Amino acid sequence: MNQAEVTKLISQLKISPPTRLRKFRTPRGPEGRLDTLRKTVTALVKHERLELNRARALEARMYTERLISDAIRYGDCHKTTMEMADYWLIEKQLVHKLFKVLVPRFENYNIACTRIFYVPRNMTDPRYSKAVLELRGNPYPSLVRDTSSNKNLIHNILLEEAKKAYRTKKYAEIAAKIDAVESTVGLENPTTTESDGNK
Amino acid sequence: MRLNSLYRCLSPKIPTTHLNIRRFLSLGPEEYQRQSEIFISEQKRQRESLGRIEKIDIQYEGPPENCNFVMNKNISTPYDCAKHLGEKFKNGSVVALLNKNHLWHMHKPLPDSCILELLHYQIPNPHVVNKVFWRTCSFLLGAVVSDAFKENVEVHLHSFPSPSVKSGSFVYDVQLNLDNWDPTKTELKVLSLEFIKFCQKEQTIEYLDVDKNIALEIFKNNPHKTKQIPDIAAHNGDKITLFKVGPHIDISRGPMLPNTNHLGRVTVTNVIKLNTDIEGSPVYRFQGVALPKVINLNHFAYGLIEERGKILNAGRIPNDHGTLNEDNSFVAQVN
Structure with missing residues (x-):
């Protein structure tokens, strides 16, 4: 069982x-x-x-x-x-x-x-x-070079810049979305008030 | 080496009038040979004018141990010192550091006794090394571009801005007699392959300081370089620093890598037409990314870097009204 x-x-x-x-x-x-x-x-x-x-x-x-x-x-x-x-x-x-x-x-x-x-x-x-x-954690010097923690190495600089470019692109997209939503909201309000006024 | 794929795509757009001036282009085997002959004869003349050989004392600092070398004045280079240290130092050193403050090309003769250090890609603060690497990539891109096109495409190298790794790509601005060329993926791939093949030849990058007149003679068929040379010479004590890789010669302040085999992954990422007031044909900005051979990166991460390299580089766009700074790039005149 x-x-x-x-x-x-x-x-x-x-x-x-x-x-x-x-x-x-x-x-x-x-x-x-x-x-x-x-x-x-x-x-x-x-x-x-x-x-x-x-x-x-x-x-x-x-x-x-x-x-x-x-x-x-x-x-x-x-x-x-x-x-x-x-x-x-x-x-x-x-x-x-x-x-x-x-x-x-x-x-x-x-x-x-x-x-x-x-x-x-x-x-x-x-x-x-x-x-x-x-x-792991032995007292000897490391056998492999540490290439990830040094931010000044060329590939790390390039990756950092790629990250920044990606972020600015995403922020721009988000901002565009918010603008689009706000503009539609802004358009709706005047039409409703106008229709109210007409009544 | 001519790009057939490039030719096929581009040939319909090329006006027939340009075919007539093919003989005067700054490229092609005859032009390369003419430039090389001047360069080599000047190099030979400088060597022969040395006279009696004097000895200098080079104090090497760094791994495997500090030591002293007795070298020949104005003949021995940091590369010769590295040969004494072993293959690892010979092949891995990027640039020499003299007296802890002066960067020195590996193939440039040492003029005096000094303290010598050899820098490589993995030092704790590799800012200067990265800059040397990026500058060399720009220089090599110029060499690749000037040889990649069919003979009926007129290619005039203009200049490259000061190397900045943070800009995400290395750059060479080139004048091409192509209107509105938008490179396809295949064309970029072919350019990248040409670049890789060029690097695989493992050519040494030679250094030579020449007088203004000799530089003007070498670049007499390049209208842009001819204009730039007097400005550069005025800032550099009437001397022009030339670098030669294979048959290609270019002006740069330097220093550069000692050999093209330092480059690992290379990609030409984009070619963008620039808005400039330079007379004649349009100027295109060739962009690329590269990594040293000793730095391994997985293909995904490298793909991100490549994507970033496609964005137009923010480096200074060349124009007709500007002076040159010491790095062979244009700076607007301040009145």
């Missing part, structure tokens, strides 16, 4: 997970796969920015997102969450970092707490495609 909706059982992530998990070639099968990813997740929580192979980065991102979102949702007094943190973070001092540093940082985020950049492919050796995976 009162079955819980399956999709509501785990917290929804702010990234779109793929439909299938990526396989990594390890002799130890699925467990070996998780072991490699544990190393990456631990390193990400520790260093906050990593350069990885693209597949590894995308896969580790999902597990990190899940771990942090669970930590935010349930807190450090929840047994299962603590067990998960214990499993994913190989270095145990990082468990404290997860609950005391990362949870307060990401509590009020509306966006994902990790960020991924695809590194341009090396044309001489295109087999490996790299990516940079980072936690």
